[in-house]
Amino acid sequence: MIVVASISPDERxxxxxxxxxxxxxxxxxxxxxxxxxxxxxxxxKIVPRENYDRGLPxxxxxxxxxxxxxxxxxxxxQTLFHEPYYQRHxxxxxxxRRLTGDAYAVRANYLVVRTKAGALSExxxxxxxxxxxxxxxxxxxxxxxxxxxxxxxIPNSMIYPL
Amino acid sequence: MIVVASISPDERxxxxxxxxxxxxxxxxxxxxxxxxxxxxxxxxKIVPRENYDRGLPxxxxxxxxxxxxxxxxxxxxQTLFHEPYYQRHxxxxxxxRRLTGDAYAVRANYLVVRTKAGALSExxxxxxxxxxxxxxxxxxxxxxxxxxxxxxxIPNSMIYPL
Amino acid sequence: MIVVASISPDERxxxxxxxxxxxxxxxxxxxxxxxxxxxxxxxxKIVPRENYDRGLPxxxxxxxxxxxxxxxxxxxxQTLFHEPYYQRHxxxxxxxRRLTGDAYAVRANYLVVRTKAGALSExxxxxxxxxxxxxxxxxxxxxxxxxxxxxxxIPNSMIYPL
Numbered sequence: 001m002i003v004v005a006s007i008s009p010d011e012r013x014x015x016x017x018x019x020x021x022x023x024x025x026x027x028x029x030x031x032x033x034x035x036x037x038x039x040x041x042x043x044x045k046i047v048p049r050e051n052y053d054r055g056l057p058x059x060x061x062x063x064x065x066x067x068x069x070x071x072x073x074x075x076x077x078q079t080l081f082h083e084p085y086y087q088r089h090x091x092x093x094x095x096x097r098r099l100t101g102d103a104y105a106v107r108a109n110y111l112v113v114r115t116k117a118g119a120l121s122e123x124x125x126x127x128x129x130x131x132x133x134x135x136x137x138x139x140x141x142x143x144x145x146x147x148x149x150x151x152x153x154i155p156n157s158m159i160y161p162l
Numbered sequence: 163m164i165v166v167a168s169i170s171p172d173e174r175x176x177x178x179x180x181x182x183x184x185x186x187x188x189x190x191x192x193x194x195x196x197x198x199x200x201x202x203x204x205x206x207k208i209v210p211r212e213n214y215d216r217g218l219p220x221x222x223x224x225x226x227x228x229x230x231x232x233x234x235x236x237x238x239x240q241t242l243f244h245e246p247y248y249q250r251h252x253x254x255x256x257x258x259r260r261l262t263g264d265a266y267a268v269r270a271n272y273l274v275v276r277t278k279a280g281a282l283s284e285x286x287x288x289x290x291x292x293x294x295x296x297x298x299x300x301x302x303x304x305x306x307x308x309x310x311x312x313x314x315x316i317p318n319s320m321i322y323p324l
Numbered sequence: 325m326i327v328v329a330s331i332s333p334d335e336r337x338x339x340x341x342x343x344x345x346x347x348x349x350x351x352x353x354x355x356x357x358x359x360x361x362x363x364x365x366x367x368x369k370i371v372p373r374e375n376y377d378r379g380l381p382x383x384x385x386x387x388x389x390x391x392x393x394x395x396x397x398x399x400x401x402q403t404l405f406h407e408p409y410y411q412r413h414x415x416x417x418x419x420x421r422r423l424t425g426d427a428y429a430v431r432a433n434y435l436v437v438r439t440k441a442g443a444l445s446e447x448x449x450x451x452x453x454x455x456x457x458x459x460x461x462x463x464x465x466x467x468x469x470x471x472x473x474x475x476x477x478i479p480n481s482m483i484y485p486l
Contacts, residue, residue, distance in 0.1 A: 009171040009333040020255040023271060027290070049410065086211065086312045088288040090254045090273050092414045093344040109347060111414050111437060113273060113288040115312040121288040126412040126437040126445040128351070150410045150439040171333040182417040185433060189452070248373065248474045250450040252416050252435050275435060275450040277474040283450040 007096050007104070015096060015106060015133055018140045023089035026161055031077055034161060035069035038142045039134060042066055046147045046162055049127060060149075060158065072161070082159045086115040087124070102135035103143070110147070112162055125149050125162055169258050169266070177258060177268060177295055180302045185251035188323055193239055196323060197231035200304045201296060204228055208309045208324055211289060222311075222320065234323070244321045248277040249286070264297035265305070272309070274324055287311050287324055331420050331428070339420060339430060339457055342464045347413035350485055355401055358485060359393035362466045363458060366390055370471045370486055373451060384473075384482065396485070406483045410439040411448070426459035427467070434471070436486055449473045449486055 018037065025033045038044065046061040063069050093109040107130050114124035127149035134143045147162040180199065187195045200206065208223040225231050255271040269292050276286035289311035296305045309324040342361065349357045362368065370385040387393050417433040431454050438448035451473035458467045471486040 009337055012337060013171055013174060017257065020257045020270075023255040024257060024269065027271065088271055088273070088290070088312055090252055090271055090414055090416075092252075092254050092416050093347040095341065095344045095348060107348065108344075109351065109412055109414055111273070111412070111435070113285065113312070115288065115314075118314055120315055121285055121313045123285060123437065123445055123447060126439065128412070150412055150437070151445045152439075152442055153444055175333055175336060179419065182419045182432075185417040186419060186431065189433065250433055250435070250452070250474055252414055252433055254414075254416050273435070275447065275474070277450065277476075280476055282477055283447055283475045285447060 007098055011104075012094075012096060014140055015104060016094060018133060018142070019091050019094075019106075019108065019129075022142075023091060027086070027088050029086075029160075031073045031160070034073060035066050038066050038069060038145070039136055040066045042069070042141075042143055042145070044069060044142075044145045044161070046149065046158070048152055049148050049150050050152055052146075052148045076159055080159060082157055083116060085117075085157075085160075087160055088113040088115070088121070091129070099132065104133045106131045106133050110162070125151070125158075127162075169260055173266075174256075174258060176302055177266060178256060180295060180304070181253050181256075181268075181270065181291075184304075185253060189249055189251055191248075191322075193235045193322070196235060197228050200228050200231060200307070201298055202228045204231070204303075204305055204307070206231060206304075206307045206323070208311065208320070210314055211310050211312050212314055214308075214310045238321055242321060244319055245278065247279075247319075247322075249322055250275040250277070250283070253291075261294065266295045268293045268295050272324070287313070287320075289324075331422055335428075336418075336420060338464055339428060340418060342457060342466070343415050343418075343430075343432065343453075346466075347415060351411050351413055353410075353484075355397045355484070358397060359390050362390050362393060362469070363460055364390045366393070366465075366467055366469070368393060368466075368469045368485070370473065370482070372476055373472050373474050374476055376470075376472045400483055404483060406481055407440065409441075409481075409484075411484055412437040412439070412445070415453070423456065428457045430455045430457050434486070449475070449482075451486075 022037055044063040045059045047059045051058050090111040091108050095107045097105045099105055109128050112125045113121050115121040130146045132144040133140055184199055206225045207221045209221045213220050252273040253270050257269050259267045261267055271290050274287045275283050277283040292308045294306040295302055346361055368387045369383045371383045375382050414435040415432050419431050421429045423429050433452050436449045437445050439445040454470045456468040457464055
């Protein structure tokens, strides 16, 4: 069981704010702001649950620095051919644990709803985040973000970050 | 980026309570209580995201006082012919910012699940709220509530408030 | 209306932690840990909303002690023949009210997404929890958990707890 003792309400709500900001940036399609929610030496991975549970290293997407996140944003906004869609993040069930003075392990469940032009909203991805959040120059940022999605099916158009 | 500094945990949780109460009132179908969550001079609008993002004024629904909300409730409960359905609201990703001493800009993501008689639950509407909440005679109320929904398709039976 | 006064931010967030832990235990399929989130004399029921609203006592599942929860876990993990699936809980809209010094009435909306092997994630159950949470030997536990689901259809494979 994850023990959350010794994280103050202020700290906890500030961490929840980071997740709300993350969702708002992606759902508003302000993709250029997305890398700024990460540390320079961050890792970002999207992994199927089955692989994760079996300890298999294969990831659907894996980026290992803020620079790689910026490359991805360039791809998403400039070069990747894709049918655009809206995303909507719902995130709940936060469990936090302090790792060091200014670092926190955070897990939470997420649901992403996708809406394509001219179509009804549909369930796109459900899973959980298993992240490391750190305080860097006074600001909370993701040092590690791991998106573990439940469906073994890899949607053919996972273009935007989860 | 929305800065939430200077809103205390108590204030923040009280605002989240208002949203929980709002969801409970609608999901319990206690429609008569719904206008009481608004100020007398409130505005309530449901707007497709595409219109909102382009600055187009067209709204699917627009009410401009608590009296109009009461009229809507009368319609929903007494006169509007419709197939009844249950709603279930999931709301997360709160971002708050103080506007004045007792007024707050609040945004949050929402998901409404609909269940018709004899049918499975289905995804009905996803989007976000962009609201103004004020303290009025000691109680938090909606002064403005804007529901921006992602799907361009307007469901043929948007009877109940989102 | 449910009044939440006199519950401190610390208490409230600790109660939300219990729900997050509950979701994590079930979604991780750590079923053996599930009964430990309840008191010895707990009740756990899953009830269709229509029955609940009409005051009908019929429940889809009803357990009346931690021992019965353990029996259920044994069934789920050892004897019940079923096609396995993943669950993902989203819970929001907490409304809390103190009943006595160390007991709280808690309601919240839930959404459970189900993912079967080789299939996309799908909406499985939406509804609300109407629970009693107590502090027992310093730990928050469920004394009563009532899952009221919106759909009148009873899924043919409600194997895991909601």
